Amino acid sequence: MGELSQQEVRLRIAVPRANADLISGELWRLGTLGIEERDEGAQIVLLAGFSSAHTAEAAARSLETFCVVEEFESDDYLDVWREFATIYRAGNRVVIRPPWVHYEPKASELVVGIDPGRSFGSGSHPSTRLALAELERLLEGNESVLDVGCGSGILSVAAARLGATRVLGIDIDPAAIEFTTRNAKSNGVADLVTATAIPIEAADGTYDVVISNMLASILSSHGPNLVTMVRPGRRLVLSGLLSSQVDQVVDSCTPLRLLTTRHCDAGEGDWVSVTLG
16 A cells, blocks of 8 residues: 555445444544534434544544545535534533534523634543533532543533633643643633643643543543542542443542442434543
8 A cells, every 4th residue: 555645535435324423523622623413314424634644544443444545635524514603501600612613501501712723622522521520519619620632621611610710631642732721811821721732741730620521441541640649638529431432431549439430312323421539
């Protein structure tokens, strides 16, 4: 096989309608630059853009489902999803709003404006909303929070808005640091949120809440590191898991014990978040 093309490509994936959101969520985690959905009756065709055939092929292998790699010369499709962006609710009162979508909040609602750019999720995935709901439950004010794999900064910013007074978001992608910083500023919490491009192993200190919304395989491999960052007696929140993956991830986080499991709504798949302490 010759050298894979470095020009922008996309994966074409035909999925049953019921699985479209789940596969889209996985594509965001695997580094897609943007997703267009095409309704074809019983199936949804997902067109997921990637920066090169190398990254597209790696994503296809991780998905373990049939995908077609297509070269694509225009990146206009990367912004198509913005036309269909909407608000998402999490927990009892958190509302995630794209900055270009108008919304009149109720008095009890906490609106967090998040621009995910082209590289990160918008907050629509069930695993993100599960993590947000758990932050809402745990945070009472004045806590320190570590957000591992901060992406767009949605969890970091929400934590600060929910009362945390020291939030550190870490991610190995420099673009994540840019968007986390930008979203913190636009939400008025720039003085509470710091973002830095470092791997999990390079983080130090301990926190009242450590939270991470990533693939179960990554959470498992880094479980011991995450445990060391949790202040004694406080909480570790992990999301991005399916029910079948809970035991594997929890086992990697000993001596912390499983305290609560939060499931997504019926019809959204089998996603769960867990809280350990």
